Amino acid sequence: MPHIDYYFVTVSPWAYLAGDRLEAMAGRHGATVSYKPVDLGKVFAATGGLALKDRSQARQDYRLQELARAQAKTGLPLNIHPAHFPTNPAPSSYAIIAAQKEGGEVGRLVQAIMRSCWADEKNIAEDEVIRACLEEAGFDPSLADSGLLTGATVYEENTEAAIREGVFGSPFYVVDSGQKFWGQDRLEDLEAHLAGRL
DSSP states (O other), X not given: OOEEEEEEOTTOHHHHTTTTHHHHHHHHHTOEEEEEEOOHHHHHHHHTOOOGGGSOHHHHHHHHHHHHHHHHHHOOOOOSSOTTOSOOXXXXXXXXXXXXXXXXXXXXXXXXXXXXXXXXXXXXXXXXXXXXXXXXXXXXXXXXXXXXXXXXXXXHHHHHHHHHHTOOSSSEEEETTSOEEESGGGHHHHHHHHTTOO
8 A cells, every 4th residue: 555745834835736636546546645744944944945035036926827827727716815825834734733643534624724825815823713624624623722742843853854855845745665746736647656657
């Protein structure tokens, strides 16, 4: 049974635009998924990436065009300039870590959190937004208040693991075969790999 470590940041529009495709393909191929939210700033610092605000204007302009094209292809609602971006991804990441420990449909929670930021104009650093996402995904909303110390520890461990694994962006998928896939636009390649075609 293949296993996928899914590294991402909850404020990534590219991870949001992946929708539920990872979960669907994992189901088709009997793969398991570990959700690993990371501190992308630390990942960038270790791997040569730049925060959005530090990129050249040409790169920032191109990103907006790519987002518009990706949104059109996926059909997912997307506000390219959401009201609450950037915001602190740590609280929502801790909730995902707590939910994964509890067991359940973590993918639904991840998607609810990202949709809140990129489509619903909500601040995913706020407790009430996180609680609503937990409830929507079938988890106890009190997970937003519990396990903060554990969440912070695992968040840091995920970040260190990402750097060791050669992760440098979000979303990033690492299969236990050793194959790595960066970006929601590589999900077809990931599925071809799971099917034995790549």
